[in-house]
Amino acid sequence: MTTSTFKVPVTSIASEFSTRPVGAQARSQLLHLLAQFGCVEVDLENRSLTPSFADECIGRLAGEIGLEEFKRRVKLVNVNESSRPLVKHVILTRCKELAVH
Amino acid sequence: MKCVDNNEIENWFHELDCLERADKCQAPHFIKPFHLATLAHRLRLRRLSGLTLPSKIAGYANVMNLWGALKIEPPAEINHRSPGGRYFPVTLLCDETTTEQTADDLVELFKPVCSDATTIDAVHTMLRELVGNCYAHAEVEDGVFGVICAQAWPAGRKAQIAIADTGIGIRESLLQNPALVETVKISNSCELATQYGITSKPGKGHSGYGLAVARKLMEQNSGTLVVRSGNEAFCMGPRRLQQVNTKCVWHGTLLVIEWDLDVPMNIRDVYDSFPLPEGMTDDDFDF
Numbered sequence: 001m002t003t004s005t006f007k008v009p010v011t012s013i014a015s016e017f018s019t020r021p022v023g024a025q026a027r028s029q030l031l032h033l034l035a036q037f038g039c040v041e042v043d044l045e046n047r048s049l050t051p052s053f054a055d056e057c058i059g060r061l062a063g064e065i066g067l068e069e070f071k072r073r074v075k076l077v078n079v080n081e082s083s084r085p086l087v088k089h090v091i092l093t094r095c096k097e098l099a100v101h
Numbered sequence: 102m103k104c105v106d107n108n109e110i111e112n113w114f115h116e117l118d119c120l121e122r123a124d125k126c127q128a129p130h131f132i133k134p135f136h137l138a139t140l141a142h143r144l145r146l147r148r149l150s151g152l153t154l155p156s157k158i159a160g161y162a163n164v165m166n167l168w169g170a171l172k173i174e175p176p177a178e179i180n181h182r183s184p185g186g187r188y189f190p191v192t193l194l195c196d197e198t199t200t201e202q203t204a205d206d207l208v209e210l211f212k213p214v215c216s217d218a219t220t221i222d223a224v225h226t227m228l229r230e231l232v233g234n235c236y237a238h239a240e241v242e243d244g245v246f247g248v249i250c251a252q253a254w255p256a257g258r259k260a261q262i263a264i265a266d267t268g269i270g271i272r273e274s275l276l277q278n279p280a281l282v283e284t285v286k287i288s289n290s291c292e293l294a295t296q297y298g299i300t301s302k303p304g305k306g307h308s309g310y311g312l313a314v315a316r317k318l319m320e321q322n323s324g325t326l327v328v329r330s331g332n333e334a335f336c337m338g339p340r341r342l343q344q345v346n347t348k349c350v351w352h353g354t355l356l357v358i359e360w361d362l363d364v365p366m367n368i369r370d371v372y373d374s375f376p377l378p379e380g381m382t383d384d385d386f387d388f
Binding site: 016017018019020021048050051052055071075076077079081082083084085086087088089091092093095096 | 233
């Protein structure tokens, strides 16, 4: 794993931003990138995300690697204004689940 | 224009039963998308054709492409009509990869009659989530996960979306979550499903956002949300909150969402209302 930051536009890892299956595929690709690079910068391109997509792609990613590592290694940029509280919500909810179980 | 309510749906279900039993039914006073979405399933599942539908229904069905969607022969005589308003025709939900496209196409219906971009974004997000839910939760065996259609009445300043499926229904779905079994036993499952965080599949990805988002948006709008499944109904509308056991049964789930085109909705406010987990704070994110 290198210490460099890899920048990835969300449109290159997800064909749409609505469904869980596509969110899961995007999460899988982000995990693959995190195995290769120290940090991954995800450009959400101001896209409107559904709760299901956000939860599956971002929330469950944070749940899998843990909140501290997520904050340290995943940078989200150009987060849609409307989706901002949703993204925070899914990250914290999934990380809390990880902490409880 | 009268807001949809549970009695109107109950009466229509009674007519659908009559149609199946006696090959005839009475047309509703004011025909709306939910009539067509449910009729589509009844015709599809019972392979009913050659029916003598009241001309009001047959004409509306023709406008809404019911026959084309079901690939069945239309009645011999159709009284062609061009009622006012804008339509999203009867569409069968068969392919999950078309979720976003279906919602994109549907929201186009509302753009000319609603100039508020924030409201359009809220409706669009709700639709993407609800259409996706059909694929995720209906658990059907015939490949048709649901039927959707919609109409906007620019003069009446109202819009209605109807989504009907013939899946396992809300009660059976929620009972798949062991943590909910006791709650479901003593609750109206349709109302329960509209609460934040209620899901049939905890830990398997699903989090129960769709109906919770729809309910919150309709609360903002003072719109109407009707959820029917099995012999249960939840109806939330202006100055009305109703949880009832119904006489007529819908085998699956029916959602009817009707709102005022002039009252704004904001999806961000919905997300802000979601509770954060205990002990968690969201103020140290840098986005």
